[in-house]
Amino acid sequence: MIVGIPKEIKDNENRVGMTPSGVAELTKRGHTVFVQHTAGEGSGFADAQYEKVGAKILPTIEDVYAKAEMIVKVKEPIKPEYPLIRKGQVLFTYFHFACEKELTEAMLKSGATCIAYETVEMPDRSLPLLIPMSEVAGRMATQNGAYYLQKTQGGKGKLMAGVPGVKPAKVLVLGAGTVGEAAARIAVGMGADVTITDISLPRLKRLAADMPNVHTLYSSEHNIRQELPTVDIVVGSVLIPGDAAPKLITRDMLKLMEPGTVLVDVAIDQGGCFETSHPTKHSDPVYTIDGIIHYAVANIPGAVPNTSTMALTNATLRYVIALAQKGWKKACREDESLYKGVNITDGKVTFEAVAKVFDLPYTPLNLD
Secondary structure, eight states: OEEEEOOOOSTTOOOOSOOHHHHHHHHTTTOEEEEETTTTGGGTOOHHHHHHTTOEEESSHHHHHHHOSEEEOSSOOOGGGGGGOOTTOEEEEOOOGGGOHHHHHHHHHHTOEEEEGGGOOOTTSOOTTTHHHHHHHHHHHHHHHHHHTSGGGTSOOOOTTOBTTBOOOEEEEEOOSHHHHHHHHHHHHTTOEEEEEESOHHHHHHHHHHOTTSEEEEOOHHHHHHHGGGOSEEEEOOOOTTSOOOOOBOGGGGGGSOTTOEEEEGGGGGTOSBTTOOOBBTTBOEEEETTEEEEOBTTGGGGSHHHHHHHHHHHHHHHHHHHHHHOHHHHHHHOHHHHTTEEEETTEEOOHHHHHHTTOOBOOOOOO
16 A cells, blocks of 8 residues: 655644654555655654655655555644545544534545544543543643743742642643543642542542542532632543533633633543633644633644654554555454544545534445
């Protein structure tokens, strides 16, 4: 198969779809890999490193899309890429269709097969291709929250750990999945007073045993409202695979918080779990509403691309190899997890949650 790795063009997105190590696994199996010139530079991988393992370097993104049967990238295609995608081409990346109607319509029009990292799901319901970036995003959510809590950044001027005789900052984490757990662990490590919420009692029980310094709380509107007047940072990390995130903090709740409180919405890729959230960029990451700071960067792990790219390739490589070796239909027929990743193909929505969000026809994926 001919595999293409274009350079990411989203604002300050320095990750790349595959490391030279991953490319080597494809070329040694006889596949052709085209990498766009400087695609890996932001992650610390030079063109020469890709060429050394058998990749061919192409000068433009147009060249990569024109030649590749399968595109492997990090973030969803954005508007300049839409005309480059063609019928029958396979795209393997994060899509987050449920919060991007224009993207959904463009991919339907293209006739391409869109396999979304975020909906590849194992039998135990874990999300193997979302986990590595969720771990990065969760850790960074706390770091970024602490940064914007500084008075010089518009925050309350509190130190996460406090000092002897002065209480630490209070952090509320909404959602005890991979992102939430990572955020809570970093917050505890920084010395903060941490509470984590979820609707899964078994998950809260496990976290209470694993992290005895973290308070656990059942997630309900009443309980969240009770916490907000004294909280300093809120990390929103709720995920419904492939679907829009629920709005756990509404506009009226902002008035319950003190000015300078920081909201970090890690769920922004799926529409955000704060009603007042809208996507921001690394170049302009925050805005303030009613005195409350909102951080809602849609590609948080892009700020640490070397770590993120290696972690992502570690997770995606086995699936990329399967798709290249077998073709997408056979690979999905033999792997139920990968089957669940197919969101759109041949102009049809094959992931039910996406169809429901936009009131589009749903066509169950048929590989016969």
